[in-house]
Amino acid sequence: MQRLYVVGIGAGDPDQVTIQAVKAINKIDTFIVIGKGVEKQELLDVRTAILGEHAHQQFQVIELPDPPRDRRPGDYPGTVDRWHAERAERVAKLFDDIDGVGGILVWGDPALYDSTLRVVERSRFSGEVVVIPGVTAVSALCARHGIVLNRIGESVLITTARKLREGWDGTDAVVMLDADCAFLDLPDDVQIWWGAYLGMPDEMLFSGRVGDVGAQIKAARDEARARKGWIMDIYLLRG
């Protein structure tokens, strides 16, 4: 493999792909899916729709399952590190075996809370890596709520639920990777703009004071997650 495209394909709406991404997709001989089984059918369907509509060349898809992972290791950092190393080895071997141009499609943007570029770096791939930026879930969230992310001249923190639980200084914050509705522990007066399945048929949007809409969000989130088996959500907080 001489070249690898890492292509952001937007937050869930197949039409959120860019012309730049479409052009890259049409240069890719082999699409590599790392971590088969991680993604749900609806997400695979979006990706299939994008390739079906925009890929006009012959291509193959190779799925590379992740190595088995000890979910409750005694030595957590060491175990995670060995797991990443093992995955990087498998990826390196696959890259060696592939002829021509490879590509990896990434939800949202490869720069935001996605591990693909780190895996590629660890694989020590010596060919050219071209990154195509995509529309982030952050932008999709703001668009659907019709809001501007930042207040005039102010900063915005992009963070995770784990960091939010460690403490929040009140800076406007976008929270990702929240499995447990960390916002419920915030003061009632904090404003939240929440979205799930953005750009997809089951899109859900809530906004208001945490005290007013927090419990509603949790109930709707729990119901959707149970019904569909997965959820992708994100929110903006203003103190």
Added chain:
Amino acid sequence: MQRLYVVGIGAGDPDQVTIQAVKAINKIDTFIVIGKGVEKQELLDVRTAILGEHAHQQFQVIELPDPPRDRRPGDYPGTVDRWHAERAERVAKLFDDIDGVGGILVWGDPALYDSTLRVVERSRFSGEVVVIPGVTAVSALCARHGIVLNRIGESVLITTARKLREGWDGTDAVVMLDADCAFLDLPDDVQIWWGAYLGMPDEMLFSGRVGDVGAQIKAARDEARARKGWIMDIYLLRG
């Protein structure tokens, strides 16, 4: 005007426009350009290229000059606010005069350090507003440097040079709107990934320790700005 599209068109590369944006562009009868004269010829050329390639219907373009603005006011928020109010009045009058579907094309994403949505809100337009998210300059910067914005599990602050000068707690930070190379006042060991004219023919990229590349960036930036008459740049800092 019954409906207004506010369309993110990406950070400077005409191919960074999304399919969703192209579809919206094809529904727009009147493109409104707020702030004629602010943009340089090369930026206008990118926008013209996007319309030339993707708009297949008949459309008109109406340019609405901005009211005059004090660029270095003592009372920053207040001055900006009054200026926005005056602009909103002009916009409201224009919206009233337009028939059919209107559209405003926005650099990057309408949610990030762009005033269009605030102007629209202040104009009290009573029709439907549809926001189409775009690829941000933040994503474009990371893509061109081949880096991930956030470190594993860590937060990232999106901020302005003005806020950076007020103080920085060392959180990884993307800095926008820096007219005076605020990074030069940071410790030498801070890492910087800097980019200007991202996705355009004159794109410039520098990365390294501020102590090693800071002066180089300033020199290259000053030269380009003098030669071209304008600059659009952005950078990521890691302490």
